[in-house]
Amino acid sequence: MPAFWILCGFENHSRTKAKICIVLSSAEFCILKILFINGKYLSQTITGVQRYAAEIVRAWDKGLQEGWINRDQYSIQVIAPKNASQSPDYRYIEIVYSSTSGRVWEQVELPWRTRGHLLFSPYAAAPLVKKRHAVTIHDAGAAATPQQYSLGFRAYYSLIYRILGKTCNPIFTVSEFSRRELERFFSIPAEKIRVIPPGCDHILNVPADPGILERFGLKKGQYILGVSSLSIIKNFENLSKAWALLGRSDIKLAIAGSVNNRLFGSGSSTINDNTVRLGYVSDSELRSLYENAALFAYPSFYEGFGLPPVEAMACGCPVLVARSSALPETCGDAALYCNPADISDIAEKMSLVLDDSTIADALRQKGKCRLERFTVRSTASHLWAEISPYL
Numbered sequence: 001m002p003a004f005w006i007l008c009g010f011e012n013h014s015r016t017k018a019k020i021c022i023v024l025s026s027a028e029f030c031i032l033k034i035l036f037i038n039g040k041y042l043s044q045t046i047t048g049v050q051r052y053a054a055e056i057v058r059a060w061d062k063g064l065q066e067g068w069i070n071r072d073q074y075s076i077q078v079i080a081p082k083n084a085s086q087s088p089d090y091r092y093i094e095i096v097y098s099s100t101s102g103r104v105w106e107q108v109e110l111p112w113r114t115r116g117h118l119l120f121s122p123y124a125a126a127p128l129v130k131k132r133h134a135v136t137i138h139d140a141g142a143a144a145t146p147q148q149y150s151l152g153f154r155a156y157y158s159l160i161y162r163i164l165g166k167t168c169n170p171i172f173t174v175s176e177f178s179r180r181e182l183e184r185f186f187s188i189p190a191e192k193i194r195v196i197p198p199g200c201d202h203i204l205n206v207p208a209d210p211g212i213l214e215r216f217g218l219k220k221g222q223y224i225l226g227v228s229s230l231s232i233i234k235n236f237e238n239l240s241k242a243w244a245l246l247g248r249s250d251i252k253l254a255i256a257g258s259v260n261n262r263l264f265g266s267g268s269s270t271i272n273d274n275t276v277r278l279g280y281v282s283d284s285e286l287r288s289l290y291e292n293a294a295l296f297a298y299p300s301f302y303e304g305f306g307l308p309p310v311e312a313m314a315c316g317c318p319v320l321v322a323r324s325s326a327l328p329e330t331c332g333d334a335a336l337y338c339n340p341a342d343i344s345d346i347a348e349k350m351s352l353v354l355d356d357s358t359i360a361d362a363l364r365q366k367g368k369c370r371l372e373r374f375t376v377r378s379t380a381s382h383l384w385a386e387i388s389p390y391l
Contacts (some may be wrong), residue, residue: 034075034117036119038126040120056383082098108174139305162186170194179195226255287315296308305326306325320349
């Protein structure tokens with residue numbers, strides 16, 4: 001039967017249009033429910049939390065296309081700051097570009113544009129005055145590991161987390177470990193926090209770019225790979241010392257990642273001069289690095305989840321991680337574990353994988369199985385099931 005659309009609210013923007021509609025037909029009367037998404041991730045370099053946001057929104061767009069999110073009932077819009085540098089080609093999700101950026105956009109324009117509707121912030125760069133607000137807080141690192149962050153970052157986000165913990169509902173995090181940490185450091189009741197792990201299979205959606213191996217003189221099976229921001233908490237200093245302790249000229253250590261001095265201040269890792277420094281790499285380059293490494297090593301002192309180890313598992317790479325924070329919860333029996341503070345133990349565990357193909361093959365097989373727990377589709381559908389009742 002024909003449906004008639006009555007336009008209730010309309011705002012013109014330079015790049016797109018935001019609209020609120022009421023749907024009428026002879027059989028029904030329903031209001032199109034709108035979810036707004038905090039689009040700050042579109043203005044930032046992609047690291048873990050931005051990756052989480054980008055993949056969730058992409059999966060929801062696919063959900064609208066495939067029908068597991070009802071397009072006749074729900075609309076999703078991303079509100080992006082003026083300085084957004086990314087323009088994803090969503091099919092059903094609109095991107096509305098704002099007139100401001102920075103803290104003014106985050107704390108003033110974003111809550112004003114989304115007034116009366118639910119806003120989802122995929123990470124805690126979020127407005128404090130927003131009443132209808134769902135948020136994902138990934139970890140308590142700002143308080144648990146203050147040595148890795150600048151003073152300004154620690155002060156700002158410690159305040160943000162406490163306020164969001166009181167005002168937002170629902171609140172999500174990525175592991176049981178992070179749920180306990182958020183309660184411990186920011187007094188957010190554990191029962192208020194819902195644990196939904198992130199999806200990690202996105203790395204398989206891009207083709208591998210083996211050109212990065214040739215550029216840096218890396219050969220298949222002849223290097224150990226580390227991937228992350230170069231914060232001291234990621235422990236690349238001990239990793240590089242452990243690699244040097246191996247004394248193996250046939251195995252290189254390659255580290256992908258960059259330093260964010262604004263975020264981490266002076267708290268960045270000191271790395272052995274003989275380490276191959278790859279800097280920031282693309283997804284295609286990263287996939288090739290994972291697929292060709294003899295071992296992925298991640299002796300981090302603190303993780304709310306630990307995305308890179310599961311990405312490595314997805315690409316068939318054996319994984320060594322620290323027995324710390326959320327990493328045992330994330331990796332289960334699909335990784336080898338080390339004491340991140342013990343250089344000799346890190347070196348010994350690396351040798352086990354490098355010298356025993358049976359161990360390496362078992363880790364590869366278990367890693368592939370582990371990945372099945374952490375798909376983007378599963379994360380996105382679980383989040384939607386939790387958020388949609390609040391619309």
